[in-house]
Amino acid sequence: MAERTAHRRLYRWFNRNGWADTVITIPYVWLIAFFLVPFMIVVAMSVALRTSTSPPVGYLPDWPYVTFENYHRLFGDDLYVRAYLISIRNAVLATLLCLLVGYPMALGLTRVSRSWRNILLMLVILPFWTSFLLRVYAWIGLMGTNSWFNKLLTSIYNGIVPADWTVRYVPMMNTNFAVVLVLVYSYLPFMILPLYANLEKLDFTLNEAAMDLGSRPWQVFKDVTLPLSLPGIIAGGLLVFIPSSGELIIPSLVGNASDPMIGRVISDEFSSARHWPMASAVAVALLMMLVVPLMVYNHFEARAQAGASKP
Numbered sequence: 001m002a003e004r005t006a007h008r009r010l011y012r013w014f015n016r017n018g019w020a021d022t023v024i025t026i027p028y029v030w031l032i033a034f035f036l037v038p039f040m041i042v043v044a045m046s047v048a049l050r051t052s053t054s055p056p057v058g059y060l061p062d063w064p065y066v067t068f069e070n071y072h073r074l075f076g077d078d079l080y081v082r083a084y085l086i087s088i089r090n091a092v093l094a095t096l097l098c099l100l101v102g103y104p105m106a107l108g109l110t111r112v113s114r115s116w117r118n119i120l121l122m123l124v125i126l127p128f129w130t131s132f133l134l135r136v137y138a139w140i141g142l143m144g145t146n147s148w149f150n151k152l153l154t155s156i157y158n159g160i161v162p163a164d165w166t167v168r169y170v171p172m173m174n175t176n177f178a179v180v181l182v183l184v185y186s187y188l189p190f191m192i193l194p195l196y197a198n199l200e201k202l203d204f205t206l207n208e209a210a211m212d213l214g215s216r217p218w219q220v221f222k223d224v225t226l227p228l229s230l231p232g233i234i235a236g237g238l239l240v241f242i243p244s245s246g247e248l249i250i251p252s253l254v255g256n257a258s259d260p261m262i263g264r265v266i267s268d269e270f271s272s273a274r275h276w277p278m279a280s281a282v283a284v285a286l287l288m289m290l291v292v293p294l295m296v297y298n299h300f301e302a303r304a305q306a307g308a309s310k311p
Contacts, residue, residue: 106195198232
């Protein structure tokens with residue numbers, strides 16, 4: 001009761017002094033200044049003509065100098081189409097593997113005692129305390145031909161296959177397998193934490209009621225736990241898929257240059273080719289490819305919730 005009264009007084013003080021509108025306005029100002037304005041500059045640059053300077057002099061072009069040739073080339077050149085498809089494939093694989101690994105871990109976190117839960121959550125977050133680049137370099141060492149990890153996999157492989165198929169080492173570096181593996185390792189916490197936050201709020205008495213009615217554990221999971229955890233699955237999937245699809249560091253260090261992801265293509269267009277308008281067009285198309293489906297999903301989700309709330 002005392003806390004509710006304090007919240008009401010604080011709310012009235014904010015409204016009386018005009019601070020409520022200020023607090024609400026700050027995030028919008030931040031988004032406009034650091035997202036919308038830079039994005040509009042990138043969009044303008046994507047329809048500009050290529051110049052010898054970097055950035056191009058006409059990155060805010062007048063109408064006579066506007067060209068859509070970059071977007072025509074974007075959808076007509078196999079390099080960009082293939083890079084988009086590779087990026088989507090690797091991001092989807094990484095998201096599915098993160099879900100398969102992260103869901104049991106998040107569910108297990110909700111079933112242990114509070115003391116163990118805090119320790120396990122700290123272990124999940126612990127990789128963030130180390131530099132992202134150092135963690136990728138650590139995987140480069142693990143996947144090397146002379147590493148203990150590679151030798152272990154080689155011995156397991158040679159023990160399974162016929163003698164004619166034995167190999168000296170398992171080729172892992174500079175492959176899409178390495179890219180997906182490091183993506184899963186790097187973004188796994190982004191899947192576990194939203195799932196844990198969602199699963200922790202579930203009412204486990206529903207599981208007990210389902211079991212009392214004769215449901216088996218796998219049926220309880222399929223009919224009760226899994227449907228109620230869909231918001232956490234969607235949130236974790238988006239947090240993994242979106243950064244994975246535009247990843248630059250991981251495919252540059254452990255991937256194959258002949259199978260580039262779109263983040264590496266954008267970087268090469270900016271740095272090596274010095275074609276800023278083309279790089280901007282690729283970046284805008286990538287953003288639209290990620291944001292438009294998310295906006296459509298949010299639209300239909302809001303409509304579904306509004307329909308469910310009606311009597």
